[in-house]
Amino acid sequence: MSQIWPFDVKIKESLSPREGIRYFRCLYLYPVKRRFEEVAEILEEVVTNELNRFRMVPATQPAVERIDLVTSSEIIQEEIWTKVLDADLIFCDITGYNPNVMFECGVCAAWKRNDEVKLIKDHFFKQESAFDIAPKRYIEYEMTSRGRPEFVKKVRKLVEQALIRYPDGRGRSPEISLPLELDFRDSRDTGILYTPPFAHRRAIGGRLEFGSSQDFSHSWASLGKKRFRDIDLEFEAKFSNAVNEEEAWIGVGLRSHHCFAPFGHILYLRANGMIIIAQPNDMPPQLYQDIRLRNKMPIDTDRDHLFRISFDDRALEVEVDGFSRSFRVRDMPKVFKDGLIRFQAYYC
Incomplete structure (x- = not known):
């Protein structure tokens, strides 16, 4: 039986098997009129390009789902609420305060985090903001020669932020208590180390x-979902099935x-013996x-290789197999406040 009320759809979906492996989903909610086609095309182009840049596969074709493109025989309201529930990023076009879009926007506000829902509207639509959404920021667009590039730039930044968050927002991991020691001498796995589905x-x-020897974006294991600021870490790691002896690390x-x-400092040992640290900065294009x-x-x-790392507000000290270096935090071009501890591998 099809459902038309959002709450009923959410209950139904919560009782249904969810996808263990899923791709990034983006949704555009807007008044179904031809004047919004150009906005939809811009969103599609930007999301597709950013997915390619992050080496990710879209969940759907086109990459940005639209309600007017629904081909299911189900009642459309159920399709709408299911897509809202599944979306990782939603653009709500509030131009004209279309009643359907405003209702959908309200459901988004109830179900999704603030950073998962982005309000957009035509710059030339002048009307006092609705009271309940007045505090939330929105993006204005102009479909003019000057306005389009600026809109593309803003959308690209929002999509980039969503894609950065996406991998670590999947799955669950138990809480971590420190100090922590892990070993696998009995060859038993632990849920404390989280790996992506693929x-x-x-x-x-x-x-x-x-x-994953072929897909770098799935070749990591994080220490749960906990964000660390001060780090005192020691671990052993070895190469396994390296497919490129020169590039594997x-x-x-x-x-x-x-x-x-x-999006973090990465310390790594290559199979050719080279030791490198990737240091973030704000210098395009690599950053x-x-x-x-x-x-x-x-x-x-x-054989196993021993890594020792200490990272606090004063210095980053690294050591690999007895080779050590130290970096003063005040001399680094860019330092994140905190983040995950993410064990990584490439071509092995």
């Missing part, structure tokens, strides 16, 4: 083997907000710099 993972040979992201280099700490040298990739 990652290979198994406890074997007294260690946890994880990662193992390491850890510190104060990490995403597995990519601009980070690879700092080579040690040049190439022969290493045994079949």
